[in-house]
Amino acid sequence: MFLKIAKVPKGHSVFIIDNISQLKTLSFSKEETVFAEQQIKNDRGIILINHLDVQLFIVYVNPEKENYLTKELLRKRGAALQLQLTALSIKEVVITNCGKEPMAAYHVVEGLVLANYQFLKYKADAKKLANSLNEIAFDKQSITLKDLKQLQAICDAIYHVRNLVNEPLSYLTAEQLAQEIGNLGKEAGFKVSVLGKAKLEQMKMNGLLAVNKGSILPPTFTIMEHRPTKAINKKPIVLVGKGIVYDTGGLSLKPTLNSMDKMKSDMGGAALVTGVMYVAAQLDLPLHLIALVPATENRPGENAYVPGDVITMYSGTTVEVLNTDAEGRMVLADALHYAKKYNPELVIDFATLTGAASQAVADVAMVAMGTADISVKSKMHISGYNQYERLIEYPLWSEYGEMIKSDIADLKNVGGPRGGAITAGKFLEHFTDYPWMHFDIAGVSHHDTRKDYRTAGATAYGLRMMIDFLLNYGK
CATH class of the missing domain: 3.40.630.10 (Zn peptidases)
Structure with a gap:
């Protein structure tokens, strides 16, 4: 999985929020905003806005009392997002953090990348079975270069560890x-x-x-x-x-x-x-x-x-x-x-x-x-x-x-x-x-x-x- 910072965010996108009021800062229509608000009130953590050729996802996390629990919830949201991206055969996605938690994008992508792991070495139809997602771009305000490098190294290492143990x-x-x-x-x-x-x-x-x-x-x-x-x-x-x-x-x-x-x-x-x-x-x-x-x-x-x-x-x-x-x-x-x-x-x-x-x-x-x-x-x-x-x-x-x-x-x-x-x-x-x-x-x-x-x-x-x-x- 290749991680990078997007020069100009475009294409399939994920917006991370931690307060329902932040929906109004996004470029959604009134109808889309109302729909997203209702989905959040119904305890939906991931909301899909279908623009036909471009899919937009809202990831909502209500902060927990303990910060470590919020981080874990963000990772789990990333794992749930992976299932939806795979179902739609999405290859690339841009992540934008619109919430107050500065590391939100980091943790969502952490969960997303780790959930996307597969061990297909011994599958005859490995290419057909492979998950579609292969590149994730961050909005430049959503992660630092240092954290990006750290996340890439950790995710790569976990893939290597899993590969060794699965052999x-x-x-x-x-x-x-x-x-x-x-x-x-x-x-x-x-x-x-x-x-x-x-x-x-x-x-x-x-x-x-x-x-x-x-x-x-x-x-x-x-x-x-x-x-x-x-x-x-x-x-x-x-x-x-x-x-x-x-x-x-x-x-x-x-x-x-x-x-x-x-x-x-x-x-x-x-x-x-x-x-x-x-x-x-x-x-x-x-x-x-x-x-x-x-x-x-x-x-x-x-x-x-x-x-x-x-x-x-x-x-x-x-x-x-x-x-x-x-x-x-x-x-x-x-x-x-x-x-x-x-x-x-x-x-x-x-x-x-x-x-x-x-x-x-x-x-x-x-x-x-x-x-x-x-x-x-x-x-x-x-x-x-x-x-x-x-x-x-x-x-x-x-x-x-x-x-x-x-x-x-x-x-x-x-x-x-x-x-x-x-x-x-x-x-x-x-x-x-x-x-x-x-x-x-x-x-x-x-x-x-x-x-x-x-x-x-x-x-x-x-x-x-x-x-x-x-x-x-x-x-």
Whole structure:
């Protein structure tokens, strides 16, 4: 989707208002104005004025008491507008903000663009099925060049994240994921290096290697870096993303229906941190950022690791494996230990880690926990509300650590039947010695059906929250 500022606004147009009196400032006939007023009184958020060869749309949003709710309503209006533009086969549209909210056009277009996403790579009739809209122009008073560039970068990144997560294992192996990340690095301008299986064996990154034992395909460990010349952080912020490109559960096999059949999305964390790096490089954020992606499939092959195995992790910690389907924490643990080499200011991991997180908060929030300072957590909460990618914090009390103690090793990779999201986080905490945040995105990374601007399939939920957090970092 191409975004631009219109030199001379013309053609199919969208006018955003937040007060019914603003209709009189638009060039509508008396009859059209009366019609629009009546539609608004009937709680219609989008009104179409048909001029035959040109379609005019009025987007009405009555401001909410909380600004973050108004922003989200604007995004949802954009998603609803996308359906109407598609139904009319409109290719280009001009957006004009006539309301008092200065970012109204930004948020409407944000929702519009994200709702317009499609994954048609494997469709024989992709051209026929493609949505018509491909260009959006803003009236020059409705957005700044800085905000336009930011919106373009974020939307492009979300498309890339969704594409990666929607790809099947038949294409997106661990090695292919590393290649795709490399391609995005070249496009956006961040550095990428990849550690292959031989190097990982030499390093004894045994958590990742253990999960990979059931596969005939090698694992990868991808390192991304964005290092501007005038970074405001002396020590880097490190992002870590779980890169299980397919999860069968291993020998602790998942059922297929509504479980294994969706497990191509188990690398949602890896895709998300890649998207964050893409935006950071495109906007040249003044932050030194590093991202780590440990990647493999989890398969029940003839040499697969088994329940009862004891693995000596990259850190030297021994782990008793009681469930091979708790593989995400095994690969993340090695990556979190690797992050120590950077002496990081903050480490943030994203992972589709536990069904327990999804059961607790469904598909409306991320589960968060960590040891970062309260000010960091507070800013993340604010960013979550700003972008309507909310999070709820779980505790990391010592009692949860007792639940993952092993009789024969330092740790076991699962706790009991309760508190599963927290015991998974507590397991990860063992491999950190720096300020750290963990986001379990199991419930929000993938949707079965479209929900407003979050299309069916991958959502990239969490990316906009992270960009908001980084844009305000140090302020």
